[in-house]
Amino acid sequence: MYDINEIRKDFPILNIQINGKPNTFLDTAASAQKPQCVIDTLVRVYSGTYANVHRGSYYLSEQITGLYEQAREIIKTFINAASSHEIIYTRNATEAFNLIAYSWGRNFLKTGDEVLISEAEHHANLIPWQILRDELGIKLKIFKIANDGSYIEDEYLKLLNEKTKLVSVTAMSNVLGTVFPIKKMVSQAHKVGALFAVDACQYAVHRQIDVQDWDCDFLAFSGHKTYGPSGVGVLYGKMSVLEQMLPYQVGGDMVDTVSFEHTTYALPPSRFEAGTPAIVDAIALGSALKYMMNIGWARLEAHEQDLIVYASQQLQEIAGLKIIGTAPDKGGVFSFDLNGIHAQDVAFILDKEGVSIRTGHHCAEPLVKRMGYNSLARASIGLYTSREDIDRFIQALYKVSSFF
Amino acid sequence: MDIQELIENFELFDDWEDKYRYLIDLGEHLPQLPPALHSEEWKVSGCQSQVWLVPDVIEEAGKKLINFRGDSDAAIVKGIIAIVLSIFTHKTPQQIKEIEVENIFAKLGLSEHLSPSRRNGLGAMTEKIRYYASIL
Ligand SMILES: Cc1ncc(COP(=O)(O)O)c(C=O)c1O
Numbered sequence: 001m002y003d004i005n006e007i008r009k010d011f012p013i014l015n016i017q018i019n020g021k022p023n024t025f026l027d028t029a030a031s032a033q034k035p036q037c038v039i040d041t042l043v044r045v046y047s048g049t050y051a052n053v054h055r056g057s058y059y060l061s062e063q064i065t066g067l068y069e070q071a072r073e074i075i076k077t078f079i080n081a082a083s084s085h086e087i088i089y090t091r092n093a094t095e096a097f098n099l100i101a102y103s104w105g106r107n108f109l110k111t112g113d114e115v116l117i118s119e120a121e122h123h124a125n126l127i128p129w130q131i132l133r134d135e136l137g138i139k140l141k142i143f144k145i146a147n148d149g150s151y152i153e154d155e156y157l158k159l160l161n162e163k164t165k166l167v168s169v170t171a172m173s174n175v176l177g178t179v180f181p182i183k184k185m186v187s188q189a190h191k192v193g194a195l196f197a198v199d200a201c202q203y204a205v206h207r208q209i210d211v212q213d214w215d216c217d218f219l220a221f222s223g224h225k226t227y228g229p230s231g232v233g234v235l236y237g238k239m240s241v242l243e244q245m246l247p248y249q250v251g252g253d254m255v256d257t258v259s260f261e262h263t264t265y266a267l268p269p270s271r272f273e274a275g276t277p278a279i280v281d282a283i284a285l286g287s288a289l290k291y292m293m294n295i296g297w298a299r300l301e302a303h304e305q306d307l308i309v310y311a312s313q314q315l316q317e318i319a320g321l322k323i324i325g326t327a328p329d330k331g332g333v334f335s336f337d338l339n340g341i342h343a344q345d346v347a348f349i350l351d352k353e354g355v356s357i358r359t360g361h362h363c364a365e366p367l368v369k370r371m372g373y374n375s376l377a378r379a380s381i382g383l384y385t386s387r388e389d390i391d392r393f394i395q396a397l398y399k400v401s402s403f404f
Numbered sequence: 405m406d407i408q409e410l411i412e413n414f415e416l417f418d419d420w421e422d423k424y425r426y427l428i429d430l431g432e433h434l435p436q437l438p439p440a441l442h443s444e445e446w447k448v449s450g451c452q453s454q455v456w457l458v459p460d461v462i463e464e465a466g467k468k469l470i471n472f473r474g475d476s477d478a479a480i481v482k483g484i485i486a487i488v489l490s491i492f493t494h495k496t497p498q499q500i501k502e503i504e505v506e507n508i509f510a511k512l513g514l515s516e517h518l519s520p521s522r523r524n525g526l527g528a529m530t531e532k533i534r535y536y537a538s539i540l
Contacts, residue, residue, distance in 0.1 A: 019420075266472060342478035344453045349480075352420050360452050374477070375453065404479065 001301045004386045007295070010035040013385050022353025024392045029174050029202060029333050029380030030358050032227045034288070041287040042229065045280045046164045053279050055255060055271075068279055071286030072269075078289040079200075079219060081208040081236055088235040088242075088269040089277050089353040093201045094124040096220035096235035097168070099272060100197055101128035103245040104218075105166070111137035114163045116194070118156075119145045119370055120173040125199045125361045129168070133292040139163075149176035149371075156185060159291075161282035168218075171203035175362050175371075175378065176325025178331040179203070190215070195241065201225055205382065206304055206331045208297040217241050227382075229281040235272070242268035248277070264390035292383070300383050304332050305348060307381050307390060314394045322396070324371050332381035335362075342404050343377035349403060353396035407490050407508060412446050414512045423513065431482030434489075437475035437500065439494065448532045451525025453478030455485065459536040469494055470540055484517060484526055492539050500537035 008014050016023050025033060027324050045067065051060035053068045076084040090096045105128070109115070119142055133140045141164070146157045160167070167189040186196040194386050197218035200209055204221040206259045209210070213218050217238050224230035237245075247254055247265055249273040256264040265271045292300065311334060315321055320339035340345055343359040350357055357379045361368045368376050379393060410430075419424040441458050450457040451492040453476050460471045472493045491508055492500055507528070509515055517526045 257501065342453055342481075344478045345480050349424065352424070 002295075002299045004303065004384075007223065008384050008386065010037070010291075012036060012039070014329065014384060016352040018356070019352050022352075022392065023356040024389050024396075026379040026381065026385070026389065027356045028205065028382035028385070028391055029225070031224045032205065032231065032382050035227055035291050035382065036159045037291055038228060038284045038288045041284040042280055044148050045283055050280065052276055054295035064279065064283075067283045067286075068277075071283045074286040074289050075234055078209070078293065079204075079234075079236055080212055082212060083239060084149060085267070086236055086239050086242065086267055088237065088272045089282050090220075090233040090235050091231060092224070092233035093199065093220040093280070094222075094224040094233075096218075096233055097124050097128050097197075097199070099235055099248045100218055100220075100237075101132055101167075103248045103272065104195075104241070105129075106136070107244075107246055109136055109138050109165055112139070112163065114139045114141050114159075114161070114166045116141045116143065116156075116159055116164050116167045116189075117216045118143055118151075118169050120149070120176060120178060120367050121168075121170055121364065122199065122201070124367070125168050125170065125197075126366070138165075145176075145178065146327075147371075148327060149173065149178045150327040150331070151178060151180050153181075157188065160188060160192055162192050164189070164192055166195050166197060168197040169200070169314065170199040170201070171209075172200075172326065172331045173364075173367075174202050174333060175367055175376065176327065177202075177330035177335075178325060178327040179207075179329040181333060182216065186214055186216050202331060202333070207301060211236055223281065223285040223288065226285070226288055228301045229278070231278040232281040232285050234285075237268070239312070242272075245272075247274065248272050251275050260389075269390055269400075295383065303383065304381060304385075307385055307387065308332050310387055311379075311381070311390045311393075314390060315397075318372070318394070318397055318401070320401070324373070324376060331377060332385075334380070335376045335378040337373065337376070338400060339404065341400065343373075343375040345404070346397075346400050350393070350396045350401045353392070353399060355393050355396045357393075380403050405490055407487075410487060410490060411508070411511050414514075417513075421492060427483030428479045429474075429483070430486040431476075431479050431484075434475065434482060434486045435473065437473055441473070442475065448525055448528050450528035451476075451481070453481045453525070455481060455525050457485075457529060457532055457536075459533075459540060461538070461540050467496060468540075469496055470500065470537060471521075474529075481525065484514075485529070487512065487514075488526070488529050497537040497540065500533060 011033050049063045053065045072084045072087045075087045129140045140161045143159045189196045195217040196215045200219050200221040219236040223232040254274040254327050322337045324335040347359045446456040446458045455476045476482045528540045
């Protein structure tokens with residue numbers, strides 16, 4: 001049984017008031033709130049075990065290096081990687097995609113090669129490829145999605161061919177919620193010899209990932225969205241691929257031997273982790289992922305699925321409200337249009353009622369435009385979202401309608 | 405309407421709903437900006453909604469004054485523009501430089517619109533107006 005009231009007690013920020021109203025936080029897709037255990041880890045490590053990692057041969061350094069590497073093990077378990085050496089710490093998913101583009105793209109792509117992405121990508125999984133297109137003369141192909149946000153297999157297969165060297169697709173759209181059938185798409189990409197990168201930023205928050213089952217070559221997500229601290233993210237890469245890649249940034253901690261003439265690089269993941277990382281944030285990310293896994297995927301997904309159905313029904317009852325993104329398989333994000341009222345006006349009034357939602361192009365401007373908008377309002381849920389949150393949101397939307 | 409009058413009107417409201425309804429009303433009564441002026445040239449960047457500001461320089465009694473026209477595709481921001489225009493329009497560049505918008509918005513009880521996230525672009529609008537005042 002999923003006791004939402006108990007879960008909510010783990011998140012201190014949910015108790016605060018906003019404009020004198022209960023904190024109705026519906027912007028988890030942008031960044032999630034943090035459970036007490038994550039906050040405690042940050043305090044505990046800074047108060048009792050802090051030093052730099054991988055450097056000193058003294059007690060504190062060994063302690064913290066142990067914790068830092070344990071967190072890597074937790075991440076390995078979280079996505080079921082074959083080895084923790086395949087887990088690279090980054091600042092966030094954006095850095096992970098830049099790393100792939102730089103360390104793999106610049107070394108393995110040449111003029112005429114193609115990179116294939118979907119219409120539903122976040123700028124983080126779009127702009128790095130545009131830059132490679134302009135620098136290397138590769139082609140950037142973009143497969144279409146349906147008007148309701150659904151994946152269309154034919155559109156994908158139409159653009160997948162022997163020239164495709166990399167497919168990079170989100171597992172769950174941050175605007176439409178659409179879930180892409182990654183496992184099948186990976187196997188189709190591999191048939192033409194392309195590698196496959198997964199943007200798991202949203203998916204990782206809501207559903208269990210198995211990189212070995214998916215057989216993807218890269219996968220990225222951000223710690224701050226999976227209830228962990230900001231400043232740390234994850235890039236998974238298959239060892240056979242990582243081994244062939246050159247460093248992304250260079251400096252301390254990523255080398256094997258250095259002389260003034262020559263440097264040999266360390267093995268992955270160190271090769272890609274130049275400089276002092278977000279040590280304590282990484283450790284606290286471990287706490288966050290453990291927290292999610294302790295709740296259990298089946299329970300977490302069942303709770304969120306129930307909310308998705310509940311929210312969809314309530315939203316559909318509001319006159320003039322249109323949900324943007326109604327793919328049969330979708331996660332807990334609701335982009336919507338309310339009678340053509342500007343998303344920002346909606347958000348201003350919701351804010352007055354203590355309800356936080358996101359507006360704008362959601363860093364997926366081409367997608368928002370493709371759906372026919374300049375700006376969209378989006379509510380999104382997390383494991384701490386309750387039916388009461390949805391009720392307050394719906395009431396606040398009725399209030400918005402009363403203004404226009 | 406001059407800004408003093410607006411401040412007095414806003415003082416009449418004791419809840420945010422009435423204040424916002426009035427704000428939206430102010431926006432609705434803003435004179436229409438001709439479609440041709442809804443162009444990139446007059447767009448204020450850094451706003452979550454689209455905002456346009458057009459300066460018109462006039463001479464009056466040997467003094468240079470700047471009038472502003474404006475528009476937005478969002479209703480509340482349009483209301484904010486109406487206030488911004490009544491603060492800044494028909495002023496000399498020197499006067500524009502000296503106006504303290506923060507104080508005025510605090511008096512209006514709309515301080516939340518001064519947030520540094522510039523979500524409604526009040527900061528961006530003020531910057532743009534000051535910029536025009538410095539070059540025109
Ligand atoms: C689908 C998706 N990809 C990538 C990102 C980028 O994440 P970050 O800003 O943490 O790098 C986000 C975050 O908004 C996202 O939702």
